[in-house]
Amino acid sequence: DDVFDKLFNEAPEKVEAVKTVLTKFANTHLNRVSVTITDPGNDMRSGVALLMLLQLVGGYFIPLTDYRVKPSLKDEFLLNNGLVIRLMQEQNIISNQCPVTPDDLLNGDLKSIFRLLYAVFRMEKHRAQQRAASTSASRASVSAQAPPSPRHRA
Numbered sequence: 001d002d003v004f005d006k007l008f009n010e011a012p013e014k015v016e017a018v019k020t021v022l023t024k025f026a027n028t029h030l031n032r033v034s035v036t037i038t039d040p041g042n043d044m045r046s047g048v049a050l051l052m053l054l055q056l057v058g059g060y061f062i063p064l065t066d067y068r069v070k071p072s073l074k075d076e077f078l079l080n081n082g083l084v085i086r087l088m089q090e091q092n093i094i095s096n097q098c099p100v101t102p103d104d105l106l107n108g109d110l111k112s113i114f115r116l117l118y119a120v121f122r123m124e125k126h127r128a129q130q131r132a133a134s135t136s137a138s139r140a141s142v143s144a145q146a147p148p149s150p151r152h153r154a
Helices: 003-010 012-033 048-058 074-090 102-106 110-145
Strands: none
Touching: 003 012, 003 110, 012 048, 012 110, 048 074, 048 110, 074 102, 074 110, 102 110
């Protein structure tokens, strides 16, 4: 069992609050490309919003030929969802043992969608911490190399 199993089994009254937080997180990024989700269980079924989110947070581009932007057939939905899971595994955002399947996403399984959204959230937080540490190190290096500032005498 993971935190989401416990949430759904032991604290179902908190599911809506978690849904709100994860939806807000996703929309913070997706709004940059004029996409908004209101119901993750429905809006994430095609995999397109998750693929966009991965691109926005990860800073990379997935060629449009690799997925279906407007899937209509079940196989197209599953292709997109499989790509989401594979990319997240390849980038170590989720482990290979993550219990999420393409069918879970297609079926709008909130627990599975929460797992993936939270994994992207953690990835973003980790990268932000790395950037902050890198910036601090750069500033320390620059200030150590800078000549002493002239002192004004009165």
